[in-house]
Structure formats: structure tokens, C-alpha cells
Amino acid sequence: MRNKNIKSFILIPLVVFNLIPFIWLCIGSFLPNTYSDRGISIPTFDRLTFNNYFELSNNLSFFIYLKNTIIVSFFSSFFVTSASTLSAYGLTRFFKRYISISEIFVIFGYLLSPIILVFPYAVILKYLGLMGSLFGLILANTAFCFPFSFFLMLRYMQNISEKYDQSASMDGATWWQTLIYIILPRALPGVVAVSIFSFILAWNDVALSKILANQDTMTLAAGVKEKILDIEQTQYGLFAAASILVTLIAILVFGFMQFWIDERLKKESSSHI
């Protein structure tokens, strides 16, 4: 009983601390855009308004940003997942001697923050003529997410016994068929984790989008910062509403995939008893 009290003593402040920004945004998005409503003000029912959301939905650039974000997140997640899966499979099965050196490079890549990498990316994209295009942004996001995803997939692939490959090869499967029919189903939790990770990273990215994209190809997080936060008098209500919408979509995607991983892991773990 005492133990329980101590736990809640520690946990409740943590939970509150994590929830305050979100609650602040929620309240703020329903308050009018007046100077006095900056910061946390106590909401009263007569002042609540949906104006911020209406204004946002009338703003065309919000939907363009939303569309860009969905395209960039989806495709970079797809590219990262397939690239990391394929390279991890290839390394662990056919080029074992390169595993240790590639791990070192990958950790280096992961240690660099996006703001350091964004200028080299910009130079490369400019050289390729992809500066300001959605595809360029997808490429940059893919390159940025790849190291960690690759590292994760490498661990997953190493844990799958090579006996399965041998068995499949004897059954007449090529390495490609082995990957599709035997290895991928076993590595599925890893694949899903990687795809969620890269999706969320691209969804929330500000630095890459702000420098590599132009007005038409900017993603939501950067767009919100550019359009709403940077004007002389910040429209907090509008900002809060936009943030809530961005977060809600991300939460939906994340929640759905998390549920899926859990189910899958339960099945996996029950199979090893």
C-alpha cells in the first residue's frame, strides 16, 4: 500500500507535466485570438468559440501543407522501411563481414542532428535539381531516418535463425522468395516499428522542410511555424487549433499501428512458450 502511494506520488506529477502542453493547446484552440488570452487563461463557457477551426479550414494553405505532409511521411516511411529491411537482410545473410563496419557508420549517422545534415542535403538536392520539390524532401527524410531504422532491422534479422534460410533454400525458394515468405513474416514487428518511427519523424519534421522545401511543398509543422507563429502578433488560437489537428492525425496513425504491433507481439511471444 505504501509502495503504491510512493509510485503515484512520482507518477502523477510526471503525467501532469506531460499533459499540460496538450491541455493548454486544447483550451487555447477554443479561445478567441485576443491579447489577454496568451498563456493559460481560465476558460469560461461564454467565451468558447470554434472560430479558430473555421478560420483554419478556410485557409487553403493549411490543406496544401496537410497534403504535402501526408505524401512526404508516407513515402519516406515506405522508402526507409524497404531500404532498411533489404539492406539488413542482405548484410546478415550474404555480407556478414561488413556488419561491424556498417554499424559504426550508422551510429555516426544517427548521432548527427537534422540541422547539421540539412545543409549538405541542400547542396546535394540543388546539384540534382530537386531543391524545393516534394521528392527532394522525401529523399532527405529517408536519408535522415535510415541509420536508426537500419540498426533496428539489423538486430531483428540477426535474431532470425539462418536455419530458416537453409530450409527454404532446400524447398526451392530463391533468396527473394525466402525474404518474402519466410523472413518478413518473422520480422514483422520490426518492420512496423521502423515504419512508425520514420512516419512520425517525417510528420513532425521542421528543420528539413523549412530549408529544403518552398512555399508550395512545405509540410505542416514547418508551415504552421512560418505562417502563424512568425507574424508580428502571433495568433495563439489559430496556432493551437493547427497543432491539435496535426497531433490528432499523428495520434490516430500511431495508435492504430501500436495496436497492431501489440497484437502481433502477443502472438509471437505465445508461440515461443
Next chain:
Amino acid sequence: MLYVKNVSVTRYDDSGKSRKLFSGLDFSLNDGQLAVVLGDSGSGKTTLLDCIAGFIRPSTISSNKILKSYTEFIGNIFIDEQDVTLLEPRHREVGMVMQKFTLYPHMSVKGNLEFPLKMRKVPKELREIKILEVAKKLKIEDEIHKRVETISGGQAQRVAIGKLILREPKVALFDEAFSNLDAPLRKELRNNVINDFLKKDKNCVIFVSHEVKDAMMANIIIVFISPEKSQSGNGTKHEIFTGNSPGEAWEAMRKSNVIEINEYVNTI
């Protein structure tokens, strides 16, 4: 026909030590003949099967030589006069029931049985018929739609044997494939499965066993003797006993003065 020509396998581990599993192993197995491999665990029985199945090939050395631990293969393997030493497992007409990991845990029993046929592009109707036939023979027709995880060890082993039968290999390798079954079923299945294989044209069977009794029906008996018992210093010693008819090899083995074999014989 299978011809294992002068095969040597050496294993190098991380600390740079090498261990000869066997050297100069040389025997041929005619169509319709059975070879039984006896020996202690760790003496290289499974490695011999891995060599024949193609999991250990000369080409797998060069790619892994920078890794400190690798297995070196020297020699040649012929199946029906064709040199298969460099061929991948899927191009060899060899099937093997491994000790474990032969079944894919995410598939059903049927999916497992179907996989080798699917990879060989057998039409769907034919697949169904063949799977049912084999399932009936191995007494697993009730289990066919279950997930592999939910069936017992003995049933899993029968599914693995079923996969081998469906694959129709020229050389069938059994790596202690009947060890998980209870005694009456083991005897029945072992005799049925192996005899079925041998009756078909151009088939031969290699059978790894812990039980010396299994050697009584063999044309060739290969005995691996671990270094401690043979007192030969480095490496496993091997002895090969052959005969024209089943039983002759067994007699030769009984008469031989290899200490270990006498130990075996006395235990029967």
C-alpha cells in the same frame, strides 16, 4: 547415386583455433542403398549432411573468410554423375529433415507442406491431392489446418518428414528425424518412410542416428569417433563399413575391433 569424394571439413572458431571434423571422407551410395551415420554428438554427423545438402560449400568460405569463425570445405560431391559441389541447395535434388527449425512457425501445417510444392510451381489441384495423401500416410490429417506452434514435437517431426516426401528428392537425408516419436510409431514410420524412398528408382537415403539398432538395415555404416575416444589427437576419426546386402556392413562392424563399436554392440 551419391558420391562423396575425399571431403574434409575444418572448423575455425573466433579464437583462431581449428578443429578437423573429418578429413578424407570418401564413400559412394548406389541407388536404392541406405547409409547410416553413427557417432557421438559434436562429432560431425550433422556437418556431413550439411555438406551434402549444400549448406556448406567451398563458396561459402571465401565470402566469410574475414570473419574469424568459418567452416572450410574441401572435396567434391556428385549426385547422379553430376558435380554439385558448387550448386546452391535449391538446385540440388536433396531433401533433409533437420533436427529443428525445419518448419516455418508462422504458417499452418498445410502451409508448411505446401511450401516446397509452391516453390516448384506445382498446380494447386495436384498440391491438394499430394498433401492429403502424405498427411494420411503420416497420420497427421487431423492436424492439417492447425498452426505449427500448437502441434506436439512428434507431430512436428512428422510434418517435416512429410515435407521431405513431397519434395521427392533423389538423396534423402534424415538428421535424427525419428527421435521425437514414441517407440512403436517410430519403428513403423522409419521402416515405411525409408523403404518407400529406397523402392523408388534412383533414390538413396542417409540416416543419422543415435541408435545402433538402426544400423542393422544399412548398406554402409559410417562411424565418427570423437578425438577423446580414438586418442588420435587432432580431429575426429571415421570408419566406414560396407557390404553388398543390408546386414553385411552390420556384421563387418560387429567384427571390427574399434573400441567404441564394441561398446555400442554390447549395449544392444
